[in-house]
Amino acid sequence: MGKKIIYMDHAATTYTAKEVVEAMLPYFSEQFGNPSSVYSIGQSNKSVIDLARKQVASAINAQPDEIFFTNGGTESDNWALKGVAFANERKGKHIITTAIEHHAILHSCEWLASRGFEITYLPVDKYGMVSPEAVEKAIRPDTILISVMYANNEVGTIQPIAEIGKIARDHGIYFHTDAVQAVGHVPIDVVAENIDLLSLSGHKFYGPKGTGALYIRKGTRIQNFIHGGAQEKKRRAGTENVPGIVGLGAAVERAIKMMPVETKRLASLSDELTRELLKIPATHLNGHPTKRLPNNTNIIFEYIEGESILLFLNMKGICASTGSACNSASLEPSHVLTAMGISHEIAHGSIRLTVGERTTEDDVKYVITALTETVAKLRAMSPLTPKELRNVQ
Ligand SMILES: *Cc1c(COP(=O)(O)O)cnc(C)c1O
Numbered sequence: 001m002g003k004k005i006i007y008m009d010h011a012a013t014t015y016t017a018k019e020v021v022e023a024m025l026p027y028f029s030e031q032f033g034n035p036s037s038v039y040s041i042g043q044s045n046k047s048v049i050d051l052a053r054k055q056v057a058s059a060i061n062a063q064p065d066e067i068f069f070t071n072g073g074t075e076s077d078n079w080a081l082k083g084v085a086f087a088n089e090r091k092g093k094h095i096i097t098t099a100i101e102h103h104a105i106l107h108s109c110e111w112l113a114s115r116g117f118e119i120t121y122l123p124v125d126k127y128g129m130v131s132p133e134a135v136e137k138a139i140r141p142d143t144i145l146i147s148v149m150y151a152n153n154e155v156g157t158i159q160p161i162a163e164i165g166k167i168a169r170d171h172g173i174y175f176h177t178d179a180v181q182a183v184g185h186v187p188i189d190v191v192a193e194n195i196d197l198l199s200l201s202g203h204k205f206y207g208p209k210g211t212g213a214l215y216i217r218k219g220t221r222i223q224n225f226i227h228g229g230a231q232e233k234k235r236r237a238g239t240e241n242v243p244g245i246v247g248l249g250a251a252v253e254r255a256i257k258m259m260p261v262e263t264k265r266l267a268s269l270s271d272e273l274t275r276e277l278l279k280i281p282a283t284h285l286n287g288h289p290t291k292r293l294p295n296n297t298n299i300i301f302e303y304i305e306g307e308s309i310l311l312f313l314n315m316k317g318i319c320a321s322t323g324s325a326c327n328s329a330s331l332e333p334s335h336v337l338t339a340m341g342i343s344h345e346i347a348h349g350s351i352r353l354t355v356g357e358r359t360t361e362d363d364v365k366y367v368i369t370a371l372t373e374t375v376a377k378l379r380a381m382s383p384l385t386p387k388e389l390r391n392v393q
Pocket residue numbers: 011012071072073074075077102104149151152153178179180181201202203204210211212
């Protein structure tokens with residue numbers, strides 16, 4: 001019998017919901033046909049892909065023929081950036097993005113820079129917020145693409161996407177948003193928000209890993225990224241991941257249905273975590289106080305290391321993160337916190353707790369107690385802790 005695990009890292013990944021797995025199962029075995037085949041077990045899989053396309057489209061107010069299935073958020077981000085860059089390079093080679101994007105965006109931009117594109121990385125304020133005025137000021141005659149994430153994966157800050165979308169549209173510049181953290185968690189409307197391209201990923205909303213989609217507004221000039229067969233209207237080659245696509249569709253429909261009730265519940269759990277943890281001295285909330293993902297709590301504990309906190313929490317069965325899973329092998333502080341103007345020393349003391357569907361009130365209370373004890377213990381051991389904070393519970 002294993003010890004109870006309290007999972008507070010839903011921004012890193014979620015488990016696949018039971019009903020989503022059940023919807024997928026037939027497509028691994030009985031319904032295994034290739035959708036490109038002429039016989040009926042292949043053809044019927046074409047119609048379940050079309051259903052999933054409708055489910056994804058309706059979640060963001062897109063048309064089904066504007067949805068292209070990919071193998072996840074990273075591929076969608078790569079396709080959007082590189083595909084738009086090379087399809088529009090005759091107009092210009094300038095791209096605007098932000099300093100706080102996911103590495104799928106930042107590293108794609110670095111690669112594009114090595115191919116002669118020029119990238120402007122917009123700064124953010126202390127809440128991790130991009131200013132629409134700064135976006136507008138950065139626009140040049142050769143700007144071809146603006147890419148701003150919908151919500152940040154570390155600190156949860158939700159960007160003024162509709163305002164940025166309007167600016168991009170008014171200037172005739174394509175607007176992409178990495179909405180991997182937002183889809184299924186906050187309402188999105190690609191028409192109202194003037195979004196031309198949007199990345200989403202199944203495993204961030206209780207769908208399977210390795211599934212995702214790129215929304216491409218009709219008429220957008222974009223090159224193909226994966227070359228091969230004629231799948232996805234000749235836009236994205238490769239035999240379709242039928243079970244994955246079915247799971248993605250089922251998961252997004254389920255998430256949208258649950259959102260109104262679940263958002264309130266998650267926000268109240270998150271708010272309790274934030275409120276109680278901020279009672280510990282020398283702590284700060286990272287990210288915007290209100291314009292943030294409902295399930296995200298990100299706190300700095302001064303004088304101690306986030307990595308040490310995680311190890312102690314792990315011994316108590318709690319899964320959390322420093323908010324920068326990708327950086328955990330290096331000692332670099334998070335590029336997001338650094339961009340928010342947080343100094344290297346204190347950025348190292350940050351912890352991200354992201355609650356989810358199975359998180360209970362008891363879990364939250366347990367984590368508050370465990371973290372309060374852990375912080376006190378680590379501060380008592382840390383040579384950096386000022387005298388007045390030692391032995392403070
Ligand atoms: C998780 C994540 C990605 C990557 O998505 P994968 O499906 O894991 O490739 C991209 N952007 C953001 C903001 C994410 O949180």
